[in-house]
Amino acid sequence: MMEISRVWRGRFEPADADAVSGDRQRWTPTHFIRGALTLHLAALLLIAIRPEMWSWAVGCLVANHLAIGAIVPFPRNALIGANITRLPHDAAGRGEIALTFDDGPDPAVTPHVLDLLDRHGMRATFFCIARNALAHPELVREIVKRGHHVENHSHRHSIGFSLHGYARLSREIDLAQVTLTRIANRAPRFFRAPAGIRSPWLDPILQRRGLRHIAWTRRGFDAVERNPRRVLSRLTRHLAGGDVLLLHDGGGARTRDGKPVVLEVLPVLLRDLSRRGLTSVTLAAAFGDPQIHKKPG
Numbered sequence: 001m002m003e004i005s006r007v008w009r010g011r012f013e014p015a016d017a018d019a020v021s022g023d024r025q026r027w028t029p030t031h032f033i034r035g036a037l038t039l040h041l042a043a044l045l046l047i048a049i050r051p052e053m054w055s056w057a058v059g060c061l062v063a064n065h066l067a068i069g070a071i072v073p074f075p076r077n078a079l080i081g082a083n084i085t086r087l088p089h090d091a092a093g094r095g096e097i098a099l100t101f102d103d104g105p106d107p108a109v110t111p112h113v114l115d116l117l118d119r120h121g122m123r124a125t126f127f128c129i130a131r132n133a134l135a136h137p138e139l140v141r142e143i144v145k146r147g148h149h150v151e152n153h154s155h156r157h158s159i160g161f162s163l164h165g166y167a168r169l170s171r172e173i174d175l176a177q178v179t180l181t182r183i184a185n186r187a188p189r190f191f192r193a194p195a196g197i198r199s200p201w202l203d204p205i206l207q208r209r210g211l212r213h214i215a216w217t218r219r220g221f222d223a224v225e226r227n228p229r230r231v232l233s234r235l236t237r238h239l240a241g242g243d244v245l246l247l248h249d250g251g252g253a254r255t256r257d258g259k260p261v262v263l264e265v266l267p268v269l270l271r272d273l274s275r276r277g278l279t280s281v282t283l284a285a286a287f288g289d290p291q292i293h294k295k296p297g
Contacts, residue, residue, distance in 0.1 A: 095277050117146070
């Protein structure tokens with residue numbers, strides 16, 4: 001507990017620093033963010049030079065913040081930061097897709113998901129909530145043992161995640177990174193924001209830690225949709241190599257008779273993938289981690 005508390009205060013032992021650093025990168029803002037920063041600087045200069053025009057300057061800044069606020073709720077946008085929504089072209093050409101599962105691990109669901117993946121010879125990526133991982137470390141280790149990967153989905157999965165400031169976001173991501181690294185014995189290299197909703201602060205935080213943000217190509221809304229057929233239809237419509245599919249092995253919806261929707265959808269989805277000649281691989285494999293075998297087996 002002492003080491004975990006150090007993370008919250010922003011101080012790390014050497015092993016902790018290795019877990020959160022990854023391949024550090026200098027933050028490169030997007031063109032949209034560059035424009036916003038330039039606008040802020042111009043507004044400040046205008047107020048300093050022509051104080052009587054403060055209302056114009058403030059009006060421009062308000063409009064800019066409204067524009068940013070309108071973009072933030074769209075998880076697949078890349079205006080406020082790098083955002084992966086598909087696998088690389090070579091992975092798509094090999095007929096690879098990525099099954100990703102959010103919000104676990106869950107002892108009532110995750111073991112069944114793992115069994116289904118094993119049965120069909122597929123590999124997946126699990127975006128785990130670190131607090132859930134702490135509660136069920138044996139499930140995280142089982143995910144890794146079965147040949148899948150564990151990635152960072154924040155520590156608490158806060159509803160207000162995208163509203164946090166820079167320091168709080170950093171603590172939330174770092175604590176999850178350290179926790180998941182210790183349990184899975186591998187540092188996550190990908191991050192997915194809760195619900196995919198990001199603020200402009202997130203991109204510089206991730207880049208400086210060597211983490212890549214990934215959204216999805218399509219999702220079935222199995223966290224809220226109680227009809228498995230509708231979930232399956234959303235996931236399989238125009239399905240093709242390179243797609244990243246989002247499902248949930250934690251916090252998902254249940255059918256009217258109380259069964260987890262994902263467990264009703266997944267067997268049919270896996271059979272459909274095999275019929276189409278598609279193979280699910282981990283994100284690390286698809287993006288060329290040299291230590292990872294791309295094909296299961």
